[in-house]
Amino acid sequence: MRALAAAAALAAFLGAAGCGGGEGGTDVRLRVVAPDNNIRVEGVECAGARPFEDVHAGTPFALEDGAGEVLAEGELPPGHAVNADPSIDWGVERIPTVCVFELQLEGVRERDGYALRLAGGPPLEFDAALLSPAEPLELVVP
């Protein structure tokens, strides 16, 4: 019984270390936007439409620091369609949308700046100062 508890404690410790990099770390909340302006019903599951077809559920991502060290990695979840221009009353169900992927990375080692790389593509750089616990930081795929 004690051995089980010790193993569970060890697993919990290793799991936390894997997520947090062992230094406490910070939470990184991102909204990755594929600005594809595709016609969809708002809220439906989506993937980046051409020319953003490489951005979809399962696309590998890596969060790096300025020196290129990988601090977190994984795969994008499915995106969801968001009204491309809420200032317009489109008056129809299918409207121009962008595809948004939400990322929540917990316990990331703290750095002055980060870069998100999708499928080995060019880095989307941002300052740590822009991160907020209240609001995810929006990154637009170029």
Place this chain on the structure above:
Amino acid sequence: MAVRTHVALLALALALLLAGCSGGDGDEQSYGGAEGLPGPLPAGVEFAEPPASGVPAPEFAAELVDGTEVEAADLWADRPAVLLFTASWCETCRDVHRAVAEAVAEREGAVSLLAVVPEDDADAAAGYAEELELAYPVAVGTDRIWLDYAAREPPLAVLVAPGGMVLRGWPGGVGREALAEELDSLIVAGPGSRR
């Protein structure tokens, strides 16, 4: 006695294992390949006159997940064809694909169905077909094919009339009932006809 029991159990396990591995009678079920291509048009099936004008469906050749080459024009030569642009990583596509396959299956060979996945999805396409237990073919489509059909994002369903005229497309996919209605408006005699 105990040894004999163990030997018997071992032999039974081995027999079960071998039967399991060989598929019993040697016929292994495969999905998404040539077996899903349509056979001859069932007797007695008739279609409405295709539209006199419209947009001709772009012709293309593509490889199915089992390596078989398919000519899209063969699929719509004598019956309506549904093209479904899909991808293994697209969750919505699974539901759409199942619904489309169901509507096509209900027409008992009067309609053909071809799914098209993007080139970079080729490795996962066979697994996708197997997961869905698809009785219809899955092809790997080049960028050119996706562009020709203005397929910006999966799922996109396209209905092609017998002879090759595009009748309509459904960006975001189509449900079973909506597709069935369209198909039944084309079939004037045979399965699904409004006799």
